Amino acid sequence: MGVEGQDKQKMLQAGALALSGQLGATVQRLRKAYNLSLSELSSQSGVAKSIISQIERNETNPTLATIWRLAQALDVSIERVLQTTEDGPFLEKTSKADTPILVSDDGKCRLEIIGWIKTVEWLQCYEFAAAPGGVLESEAHQRGSVESLSVRDGELEVEVAGAKSSVKAGETLRxxxxxxxxxxxxxxxxxxATMVCILKAAVME
Structure with a gap:
């Protein structure tokens, strides 16, 4: 690996560390805001207490499934808000600093999770950004699921089961x-691009 490659690797590692640090700080801040102990959050989320502690200390890189479980557990206060203000408007704002970010294996693609955690089992929304040469490989979602990719800038290629199609700025590919x-x-x-994933549960209902 040449000097340029080493610098690039250091940048990717630094970026991953920064994102990891942001996630850990967010989990800890929300847990304390809701007056939850590590044990209580572990019980509500199904994530081991030791794993949560490692996430908060930025000592581990959690899987997407773990992030979802923690997010769902930390979102319990929203139900209370809706129950106590049934006749009033519901407004919830998330700052950019509190928006979870996922990074592809090659470090060139970023997914900002902008969808509501409560809908994750049937509707997922992301802001997607890809640097030149970036590749995001995803496993299959549950049978019957559909993804919609609306490109704002640049051009992307989508491959599904060997079939390929390009989508340019101003176009949407489903x-x-x-x-x-x-x-x-x-x-x-x-x-x-903006990415919306509609899972089978939504179609079935």
Whole structure:
């Protein structure tokens, strides 16, 4: 690996560390805001107390499933808000600093989780950004699921089961995501898009 490659690797590691640190701080801040102990959050989320502690101290890189379980557990206060203010408007704002971010294996793609945690089992929303050459490989979602990718800047290529299609700025591509699928930025400029995943549960209802 040359000097340029080493610098790039250091940048990716630094970025991953920064994102990890943000996640740990967010989990700890929300847990304390809700007056939850590590044991109580572990009980509500199904995530081991030791894992939560490691996440808060930035000593581990949690899986997406773990992040979802913690997020759902930390969102219990929303139900109380809705129950106590049934006749009033419901407004909830999330700051950019508190928006969870996922990074692809190659470090070139970022997914900001902008959807509401309460809908994650049937509707997921993300802000997607891919640097030139970025590749996001995703496992199959549950059978019958559909993904919608609306590109704002650049051009992306989507591959599903060997079939490929490109989607440019101003276009939206919908495709089955109940099989492994890949999103690539083959262009020379960054690409940005909004991604919405509708899971089978929504279709069934």
């Amino acid at each position: 495709y089955r995501c109940d099989r492994p699928h890949i999103i690539r930025n083959l262009g020379k400029t960054p690409a940005q």
